[in-house]
Amino acid sequence: MTDPPGDTPRTALSPRPKGRENAKDTLCRNVTIYGHCRYEEKGCAFNHDVVKATPVAAKATPIAAESAKKRFNVDSPSFTPASLAVNGNQTKPKATGISPKFANAAPFRPKVAGVGSRPASTAPSSTSSTKGYNPNAPEWTAPDAQEYLPSSYNNGIPPGSFQPDQNGDSPSTLFDHYTPTPSNQPAAQSQINPYAQDGSTMGSGAYFQSSANYPQQLQHHLYAALPPHREVSQPNQRTARDFFIPENLRQNLARKSEASRMTIPNSTLPPTIAHYHSLVPLVNNSQKTNTLFGYQSHAYKAESNLDGKFYCLRRLQGYRVNEASSEHAIRNIQQNWKRVRNGNVVSVHLAFTNSGFGDSSLIFVTDFHPLAETLAQKHFASSHRYTNRYSTSHVPEETMWSYIVQIASALKSIHSTGLAARVIDATKILLTDEGRIRLNACGILDVIKADAPQALVDLQRLDLHLFGKLILALGTNNASQHNQTEALQSFSKSYSPRIRQVTSWLLERIPPRPNDSIDSFLLQITSEMASTFDGTLHQNDALMSNLGMELENARMVRLNIKMSMVLERPEYKDDPHWAAHGTRECIRLFRDYVFHQVDAQGRPSTDLGHILGCLNRLDAGSEEKIMLTTRDDETVIVVSYKEIKTALEGAFLDLYRRATRG
Secondary structure, eight states: OOOOTTOOOOOOOOSSOOOOTTGGGSBOHHHHHHSSOTTGGGTOOSBOOTTTOOOHHHHSOHHHHHHHHHOOOTTSOOOOOSSOOBTTBOOOOOOOSOOGGGGGSOOOOOOOTTTTOOOTTSOOOHHHHHOOOOTTSOOOOOOOOOOOOOGGGOSOOOTTOOOOOOSOOOGGGSSOOOOOOOTTSOOOOOOOOTTOSOGGGSSOSSSOOOTTTOOOOOOTTOOOOOSSOOOOOOGGGOOGGGGSSOHHHHHHHHHHHHHHTOOOTTOOSOSEETTEEEEEEOSOGGGOOOTTTSSOEEEEEEEETTTOOEEEEEEEETOOOOSHHHHHHHHHHHHHHTTOOOTTBOOEEEEEEEOTTSSOEEEEEEEOOTTOEEHHHHHTOOOSSOTTTSOOOOOOHHHHHHHHHHHHHHHHHHHHTTOOOOOOOGGGEEEEETTEEEEOSTTHHHHHTTTSOOOHHHHHHHHHHHHHHHHHHHHHTOSOOSOHHHHHHHHHHHSOHHHHHHHHHHHTTSSOOTTOSHHHHHHHTHHHHHHHHHHHHHHHHHHHHHHHHTTTTHHHHHHHHHHHHHSOOGGGTTOGGGOSSTHHHHHHHHHHHHHSOBOTTSOBOOOHHHHHHHHHHHHHTOOOEEEEEOTTSOOEEEEEHHHHHHHHHHHHHHHHHHHHOO
């Protein structure tokens, strides 16, 4: 067999490697790949000098070079394609290795200050370009990447300060092109206010437009839970109640609202007393007492004609004004007790005499607290038939300290205004909420005993003594204390020595001692006041968290009102501009999609989560698309919540224009 034309004859292969004539002119592959050859000093026959290395084909004759290209060599690397042909289309191969030409390139030096780099304008020297691999050279480290900020932010404004943009940029120049910040200049940062309405006060007009064009509104459909946070529950443990306030709080508020609106049909009470109407008795006939005031006392809930609010009318039956001092005290009730603004005192608004009940009665007008009960009803009274079998529970010491701190706060406010409570009794202290008490019936004895005035200091010391008797009665579950010494011994068995010491100090105010005042008492209970105040803060946090769950809950009502007003208006059924097509048809189909869902068996679906989710997405104008189907299943519409919201707002605005056109 003869060789093809132009090919040199192949020699027989030898198992021993033959000598390489041009090995000294061939660059070692280890230098090309690794930068150095570890066999350079151990007999490697190839060239290790990058500068002197010259390709063999460049120094050989054209004939020898041609023959070298076509000569088969067992030591040559095997051919591996960069990529395979797909469907007959050969993709362009990519370079997978380092070309020997890069060996003559200058060493890489990063142009970043602080890492031993030279300025970019400096030309590389010949020595640096010919320098080979140096294993002792310091390793190159990339600099820290700079955070990208628009060029308008780098204006020297200190963080946290917002200055209006006075450049007068047009809308076409609001967005700046990206300009890299030089590495040797620190990038200035400025904080922006995401809730500000005016974009010119946010550090840059690039992302926020002026409120005159398009105001940026808060996303009211997004809620952030306020602390204290509830425990983590599984998805199957959550119910529809998680969307609203706790059930016990809702029921409590509902009962209070019901008690405020309660009326008695065919009542025998007077229809009006002064400018108050709709009287409802608050105390049964069996609970009428005359031990404190000397007159039978009645309490009524009434509504005012002046402001529409509810008040409590306390009536002293059979009272007659005989002295001029009593008339003066009645006129001064409003002036004196209006100055007492304390959360533990029932506010007194007015006092007057009236004969609407068929006799001469003295009436005091105070705030009305629905479903309130007295401390006597809470801790002394028993509604069971067998009183001995079902005894009243013991008042915990923590609750007792709470009562002491609250009553002391009320007396501090009363005494500071130059008044005295004079009535500190378990039957006249209201428990309006869980652990919240208020002094009631204040100012009544100021009118009844106006003809026998007493010194203010003695009345205030009497308040302290009555305060001690109340604590002792609550601690022993006995409203009538005949022997104070035995009562204190029984009290000491149930409570700590600290609370016994405080109670003894209050009881010893009669006879009076020097420097006896409510301020001296407050100094003795400072630690308990701090604990009570901390509990009040936690309760306030819980109420604020529950209130946050009802934030903007009227949004659902507004959406339903708009849909109900826009859809199916009979007066516009013949109006071609108000026909049930187009946008209004889309709104009608959305209403069916939300409220008229059925399951696979055709049963009505009452999924509250589906309704709330759809209405929230509609109010937010979400880009999510839904499929709406007509009732005859002939037409299907794919539309987004944003488009439905636009249609609803436009239809309602059109309806509003028709209503105001006149």
